Amino acid sequence: MKNLLMDRTKAPVSVEIERPNLPSIDRISLTNDLEIHVLNQGKQDVVLFEMVIPVGRYQEPAPGNAYYLFKMITEGTSKHSSEEIASFFDFYGSHLEITPTLDHVSIKLFSLNRFFPKVLQMLMDMLIDSSFPQEEFEILKQIRVQQIKQQEAKNNVFASLKFRELLYGTDHPYGRRVTAEQAASTLLDEVIAFKGALLTKPVLFITGKVTDDELQAVRNSLTLPFTPPTARRSNRLHPGVSEQITKEGSTQASIRLGKISIDRHHPDIHQFKVANELLGGFFGSRLMKNIREEKGLTYGIHSSTLHLQNSSYWYIGSEVLQDKVELALSEIQKEMEKLKNEPPSSQEFGMVINYMKGKFLGSFDSPFSSHNMMKSLTLDGLTEGFFYTYFDTLQKMKAEDICVTMNKYLTGDPLTTLVVS
Missing domain, CATH: 3.30.830.10 (Metalloenzyme, LuxS/M16 peptidase-like)
Incomplete structure (x- = not known):
């Protein structure tokens, strides 16, 4: 009789994720x-x-x-x-x-x-x-x-x-x-x-x-007397300076640092997303390995880009012990400088690309998930081609492109930094 038990000493065969056919609206x-x-x-x-x-x-x-x-x-x-x-x-x-x-x-x-x-x-x-x-x-x-x-x-x-x-x-x-x-x-x-x-x-x-x-x-x-949307008023930015706020009774400090960033219409937005993912976008990121696993300064740290209708901003966020704030900020800066000057290994780069491909496909795993993804495109004035371009970027991007992107968009003026402790 044939043994039907799975051999758990062997990893399952990996399959290259191909360009998907996305749902159409x-x-x-x-x-x-x-x-x-x-x-x-x-x-x-x-x-x-x-x-x-x-x-x-x-x-x-x-x-x-x-x-x-x-x-x-x-x-x-x-x-x-x-x-x-x-x-x-x-x-x-x-x-x-x-x-x-x-x-x-x-x-x-x-x-x-x-x-x-x-x-x-x-x-x-x-x-x-x-x-x-x-x-x-x-x-x-x-x-x-x-x-x-x-x-x-x-x-x-x-x-x-x-x-x-x-x-x-x-x-x-x-x-x-x-x-x-x-x-x-x-x-x-x-x-x-x-x-x-x-x-x-x-x-x-x-x-x-x-x-x-x-x-x-x-x-x-829907036969109601709907009226046209009110035009958005023009508003200038009047950014504040970096700040440290002390709150009574706090045992941990919340760290936020970042800057106004490129939006989803920018031709480099997909490359920037890959660079961010490698830096702090997922559990296996550089920041998680250093700040959480090696230094033990936090339970979690992440970096992300938040896209609003009229602007986008990129930030890093974490919660650390009050006496570890300076060390955490120093290590964050070190990881950013490393990615500006030294491309990731082929193994690390391949891992993050495969992760992002799988995560992308998972975003369409149900009708309601697909609804949210396609809605985001419509509200931003984009078409389904945005997602296909994203997947093509994952296919074609090279490890050295990470350094180029980091230097292009995360170099120059110092990041706005907030510490609440």
Whole structure:
């Protein structure tokens, strides 16, 4: 009888990852001068409908107004209380997510196909018929104030917010932080005065088992009087200087250092992503090996590029013991200089390239994952070709290109540095 047991002393045969065929998005025109991006993928009778409404820090009259405005749509309409709205979505096995960001507000609706028309119509009613009850607003405000206080109490969260403030300046939409005092002092009348923003023309997406029935439901429901997005105001950068902040009772220090960076439209963005990955983008990176494994200064350290609609910035973040801050900063600088002057070995470079290929393919392992990837392209004004160019860069890039990229984009002015301890 043939032995069917796996020989675990031998590594499985590796296979070269080839250029993938990515899911494609159909763009379908609707009524009211709207267009919906359709990703028809999946066998289950479920869809994800998303409205991305371009209302964020650039458009809101005061910091935090967009958060309150869109969160209040779940708190009641002229016909339904907040409890009835919540019970309605629960009864139909649906889920509603409202996520305000710096650039827009995302409204995601997960629904079974057969109930999609009903729950979509309820969402439209909430947008056009919100009642803004005072009692519910006061409860929401209390929750928001406590959330902000909890964020400010955590060094790592506070450091990330403060670091962005240092990069852009307190007058810039990306640099402004919403304080607990601002959140507490917001009046319901201010939010109601901003309610016209609820009907700002959205960018629409639908993913899953999408049929003509779901598309017709969207056509029937989205007949609202949407208005064009408000033009973004021009804002100059007024960056701050590097800073060290001491907070009473802290045992660890949060480190952030970085700079304004190239965006996703830049021709070198893919090379920069590879260089960042090798430096601090994954668990096997140079920074993790040095700062965590060899020096034992932290549980984790990472580097990343955050892409906003109007700007991008690159940063390194970690939490270390207070008396190890200078050593950590010194070792970070050493690792950056090494990558500027000495290319990685073929083995190390091959490892990071294979990791990035696998991670990239994993980003499309489900319909909803694909939805998020393709949405990010649309909002940035990019096409599917961006991802194919990325994969081609992984195929063609050489180890010595790391040094060129590091010297091109991480040399010159000193990095903005923040230490919160």
